[in-house]
Amino acid sequence: MAEYQNLLWGISLSYPDSWQKALDGDAVLFSAPESDPSSDGDFETGKVMLRLEWNPEQTDIKKLWNLHIGKIAGVLGAKRIGAGPWHMGDMKGMEAELVMPKQDPMRLWTGVLTRERIILHFMVTHHKLDRERFEPLATALIKSLRFHAPAAKREPELIFPIPPEYEQTDPLSVIEDIKDPSVWQAFKGAASVGALQAFYARELPAAAWQITAYDPIPGPSEPGFARFALQREGVQIILGILPAGGDAPPSAQPGIILFRQLSLP
Numbered sequence: 001m002a003e004y005q006n007l008l009w010g011i012s013l014s015y016p017d018s019w020q021k022a023l024d025g026d027a028v029l030f031s032a033p034e035s036d037p038s039s040d041g042d043f044e045t046g047k048v049m050l051r052l053e054w055n056p057e058q059t060d061i062k063k064l065w066n067l068h069i070g071k072i073a074g075v076l077g078a079k080r081i082g083a084g085p086w087h088m089g090d091m092k093g094m095e096a097e098l099v100m101p102k103q104d105p106m107r108l109w110t111g112v113l114t115r116e117r118i119i120l121h122f123m124v125t126h127h128k129l130d131r132e133r134f135e136p137l138a139t140a141l142i143k144s145l146r147f148h149a150p151a152a153k154r155e156p157e158l159i160f161p162i163p164p165e166y167e168q169t170d171p172l173s174v175i176e177d178i179k180d181p182s183v184w185q186a187f188k189g190a191a192s193v194g195a196l197q198a199f200y201a202r203e204l205p206a207a208a209w210q211i212t213a214y215d216p217i218p219g220p221s222e223p224g225f226a227r228f229a230l231q232r233e234g235v236q237i238i239l240g241i242l243p244a245g246g247d248a249p250p251s252a253q254p255g256i257i258l259f260r261q262l263s264l265p
Contacts, residue, residue: 001014001015001016001017001144002014002015002016002017002019002021003015004021004028004030006028006052007163007164007199008163008164008191008195008196008198008199009026009052009118009195009198009199010147010148010198010199010202011052011145011146011147011148012144012145012146012148013028013030013050013141013142013144013145013146014140014141014144015030015048015141015144016032016137016141018032018033019031019032019033020033025192025252026051026052026053026192026194026195026252027049027050027051027052028049028050029047029048029049030047030048030049030141031045031046031047032045032046032047032126032134032137033045044106044125044126044127045126045130046124046125046126046127046130046134046137046138047123047124047125047126048122048123048124048138048141048142049121049122049123049124050120050121050122051120051121052118052119052120052121052194052195052198053118053119053120053121053194053251054117054118054119054193054194054195054197054198054216054251055114055117055118055119056117056197056214056216056217056218056219057216057218057219058114058116058117061092061093061094061112061114062094064112064114064119065083065093065094065112068110068112068121069083069096069110072098072108072110072123083095083096084096086111086112086113088113088142088143088145090115091113091114091115091120092113092114093111093112093113093114093120094111094112095109095110095111095112096109096110096111097109098110105127105128105129106125106126106127106128107125107126107127107128107131108123108124108125109123109124109125110122110123110124115147117197117198117201118198120145122142124138124142126138160203160204160207160209160230160237160239161199161203161204161207162187162257163189163191163196163199163257165189165190165191166187166188166189166191166257167187167188167189168185168186168187169186169187169188170186171184171185171186171258173186174186174242174256174258175258183260183261183262184258184259184260184261185258185259186256186257186258186259187256187257187258188244188256188257189254189255189257190254191254191255192251192252192253192254192255193217193225193226193241193242193243193250193251193252193253193254193255194217194251194252195255196226196241196255196257197216197217197226197241197251200228200239200241201214204228204230204239207232208232208233209230209231209232209237210230210231210232211228211229211230212229212230212231213227213228213229214226214227214228214229215227217241217243217250217251218249218250218251224242225240225241225242225243226240226241226255227239227240227241228240235261236261236262237259237260237261237262238259238260238262239257239258239259240257240258240259240260241255241256241257241258242255242256242258243255243256244256
């Protein structure tokens with residue numbers, strides 16, 4: 001079995017060695033081989049998709065489900081049937097199999113799980129004739145989901161963790177009117193604002209930082225960026241996660257990390 005790990009969201013999944021994996025932002029798609037020995041080659045191969053989303057307000061699962069299933073049914077022209085509760089470990093959610101139009105040979109199952117402030121959107125598709133072979137493999141993949149303890153590497157010169165593949169940059173390149181750049185640090189990378197919020201909500205307490213205030217994106221009164229107020233051993237820091245801009249919703253845009261030290265011991 002191969003393993004997929006996402007250090008930002010703190011999860012891992014196991015999937016068959018012969019399957020392909022494709023990443024798209026905060027989503028990952030696992031696809032069975034195009035020419036499986038048990039397949040006659042005349043229909044689409046099965047796929048499992050997982051999309052992760054940040055839920056700072058811990059919205060009720062029923063509301064999340066209605067939004068999720070409404071979008072899927074509207075796009076695919078499917079009908080919702082058999083929606084019911086779904087539990088896996090300490091995660092809870094809802095699941096359903098959708099009835100596709102009669103002429104569509106594909107089977108579609110979807111589910112939503114929540115854990116603290118993380119939403120996991122699952123979708124499984126496969127040809128109806130391939131169910132006996134594919135369904136056990138897809139089920140095993142989903143059941144292999146694990147959440148991991150904080151494990152980010154901390155750079156010696158930094159006072160708290162920086163996400164993978166984030167590079168330090170000039171704070172003045174982010175905010176031009178900084179009066180004292182010496183108390184600011186900035187980092188740029190490609191992770192979404194939602195993924196960065198998940199990363200810091202997990203990693204900061206593990207690094208002995210107390211989160212004294214938190215303004216999320218999305219939120220009821222957004223300041224235009226996600227903001228953590230932090231305190232540890234007399235040091236106070238404001239950590240901001242700024243959307244880099246673009247057509248995507250702010251929480252899905254690449255995030256710029258910016259933090260300012262307020263006081264010293």
